[in-house]
Each structure stands twice: as C-alpha cells, then as structure tokens.
Amino acid sequence: MKKAVAIGLGVISAAWLGACGDGGWGNQNVPPPPAPAPTPVTDAQGFYSGMDSGNDSVTSVVLDSGTYYFIWANSITGSFGVVQGTATAAGGQFNSTNAKNYLLGTSTVVNSTISAVYTAKSNLAGTITPASGTVGYTSFSGTYSTVYEQTPNLANIAGTYQGAAGSLNAVDASASVTLSASGALVGSGSSGCRFSGTAKPHANGNVYDLTVTFGGTPCVDAGQSVTGVLLVNNGKLIATGTLADRSDAFLLVGTAQ
Template sequence: MKKIYFKRMFSLVLLAFLSACGGSADDESGVALCADGTTTKSAGKQGACSHHGGLAVTPTPVPKPTVVPTPAPVPVVGSSAGLWLGKTTENRSITSLVLNDGTFYNFYSVAGNPNKIAGVVQGAGTASNGTFQSNNAKDFNLEGYGILPAFVSASYTVKSAFSGTVAYSDSRFGVTSFTSSYDRDYETKPNLTNIAGVFSGVVSTSSGNELATVNISAAGVITGSGISTCSISGTVTPRPDGNVYDMVIKFGGSPCLFANQSLTGISYFNSSIKRLYAAAPNSSRTDGVVFVGTKF
C-alpha cells in the first residue's frame, strides 16, 4: 500500500510540476500519464485518460470579457415642444414653433389680418411641470417699433394647449396675452421634396420690407432676390425633432443690409396653405431677417 501510495503521489507531483512549466507528461512514443498514476498510449493524450478511467487534467479556461455595446443616445423631446396655432388679445394670429431645446419662434400677424406678418418673437426658454418661462425674448417687430426685449410666461398641456403672456421691458407696450392649441403637423417628418419650390412673399429687416422671390431646390439649396436687387443663397436642412428646417442664409454684397454675412435660423412650411415661414436673427440678436411667402 505504501508503495502504491508513494507511486501515485509521485505521479501527481510530477504532473503538476510539468503543467506549471508548460510541459507535458508524455514521452515521445505517445504515452500519456494520467492523474491516477496510470498510463495509456494515445495520440489524443488528455482525452485518452478520460476514456481510460483516469481523471483528465485540462487547463481552466480564461473567461472572455463580455462586450456591452454602447446604446445610441435617445433624443430628449421637450414637453412644450410643438407647433402652436392661436391668437392674441389684440386679434393677431400666431404661428408659434417651440423646439425641443426650448428655442422658440412666434410669428404674429397684423391685427385682424392673418395673411400679413407683423413680426416674430424669438428666444429660448425652459419648460417644467406645465410652466414655460423665457427672460431673453426679443420681438422683431415689423411695424416700425424695432427690436423689443420681452419676457414670456406661459402654461402648457403636452400636445394640447399653450397659453400665456408676453410682457415688454418698455412699459409703453404693456403685456400681450395669447392662447394657442397644438397642431399635429409638427409631427410630420420634414422632407426636402415637400418644401422645394418657388415662393413669392415679403422679406423684412430693420431697414424695412420688400417683395422677394425665394427658390428652394430638392437638395435644400436656397437662392433668391428682392426688388432692391439684394441676393441671397443658403441651405435648409430637416431637423430630427419636428416639422422644422434649420436654415443658413448668406447675403450678397451691396445693397444688402447684411452684406456678405451669414445668418442662422429656422423655416417651417405649412403644406396645407403652401406658406413658408422663415426667420434668422443675427448673432447678437439686434437685428434679423423674416420672410413669409407662398409657393406658386
């Protein structure tokens, strides 16, 4: 018994030593040494021990790290985002776009005439729990009052109603109240083929208004000119968060007010009435350009 015990112990120690050194307990004739101290002839070596009745010694596999793919970012849509149509207490029609980052463009008409734009209130606000606030709004008025700083305070119900007030820093203009309802056209995917066409309308800046023609190609390229011979070029790009297009307008040289400058803004096309709304403030928001035209 002692000899058998010694023989098995010696075999196990030898096997462990060879395994640690990266060697093999086999001789050149293909004899495999099994963990129970027995031997067997086999080209399969470790596999032969298991069939021979011994315990095959196999290396412990090293687990490979699990690769977890990084999920694509999910866009956060602001709860006040949307296209809002309504009126003010002065009987002005409003077409308001609130984007998912809180930026807004509120086009308003001449009192009693929804087909003539009188200005656009633009700024950035925050929405939370049914309340929308903006302390940096600017009213780009086209009726001769210039650029008017204002505060916007409103309450909203997601995809239902958006109502509030515009309070002007200059007390002469007081406070204007408005009510509006959500329009599902905001959920229509913007399409360059849809917006492409020739538009005739009025372009407005702080220097006044003039008739203009704007062409948008199916590739989103803008060209146009006004009766003053000021020419423009630029691009429109569909946004991923609503039926709105990002817009870049580059002006030609003289006699353009913004000669050789580029302005960035947005445009919205109401396909049911074939009307294009576009606005772009300058970088300091001390001036800007507004265009409203109809496709023909």
C-alpha cells in the same frame, strides 16, 4: 406683438487625451471621460397656431431645445414680426427671460419676458411683457398642430414661394425664395437684396434648420448670416432667423407658386 410697418444650438464635442507616464504615477487606470450632456428635450415642442390680443395671427414654433420663434402677422395692415428666444419648459410651465420682439421695419427690438402655460400636444397660452414701457405687451394663445409630427421631406416642399420679407430696418413687400430638393435656397426682394442659404431637417419634428447669408448692397445686413428655422404647411412657407448677436432678425412668409 406690436404692429410694425407693413412689410445655432451647436453640439460641442471634446477630444480627450489620456496618458500614463512611467514616473511616480505608475500605470494607473485613466478614468473614462464624462458622458456628453444630452440635448435638452421639452414636451412643449411643436407648432401652435392662434391669435394674440392685438388681433394678429400667431404661428409659434417651439424646438426640442426650448428655442422658440413666435411669428405674428396681421392680414389687414400687412404688418408682421417675430419674437425669438429660449425658454425653460417643463410640467406645463413655459418661461423665458431673454425674449426679443423684433418689430420689423421700425428699427426697434423690444427685450421682453414670456410667462405661459401649456399642455403637451394640445395648447400654449401666455403673456409677453416688455422689460420697460408698454410697447410689445400682448397675450396670446395657440393650438397644437400635428403637422409637427410628420416626417420632414425636402423633396416634398421644394419649389418657389412668393410673399414678403423683412428685418428691423427694411421691409420688402414682395419677395421670393426657391428651395431645391437638396435644401439649397436662393431668394430676393423687391429692394434688390439677394440671399442664399441651406435648409436641412432638424433632429426632431417636421421643421428645418435654416442658414441664410445676405448679398451686398442694398441688403441691410450685407454679407452677414442668420440662423433659424424653416417650415412649410399646406403650401405656406415661413423662414426666420437671427444674427449671431441677435441684433437683427429676418422673416420671410410666402405661398407656393
């Protein structure tokens, strides 16, 4: 995960209308509609914490759907970023062909693939390979955290968090967000960009589905919204998401005040 400048799965329901006329078909029995396809559930889901070959700390979030967010940060340089995509994960093999490595503050996103192995509720390790060139190439490993198995509770994590935030084209070295017990959040960065949104418990795991909408100027993605995830552990918050077309990503990391 290359150093950067310092700083939804929708459930589609269909309405079925069936009718039998009085003509040539007679009063036939209308077959029932097919059952909706189940939401994919992977045993790779969870939180993993570890390091990559660039000496960045890495927090990996793998959802039950296979969508993942790998958040990396370097405590020495102050740089951070996120790798996002969807993976097929089964039988100990974790693979993704649509990874995007967002190098925050550099105006660069690197299309990548991920090849990894995992043991359910134990570890995840692999390699991120750029589609071309060498920028963003890294190996990583992480250990599973049982924090993922706790019951999410917005009231327990409500409060104000102070840290840093960034997107591809801008980094706020100082940013804050306040999260209410109802899941409403408001925040701002040192650039003057303001944003608001909501967080609600995800269907599985101690993680929250996140939507953030940016205000006007000077926000880089003014008026646009990102969707992603929010998680809090031991007073540390991570909020991250991407625009619908995945052309940009947002990441905020903070500590409870």
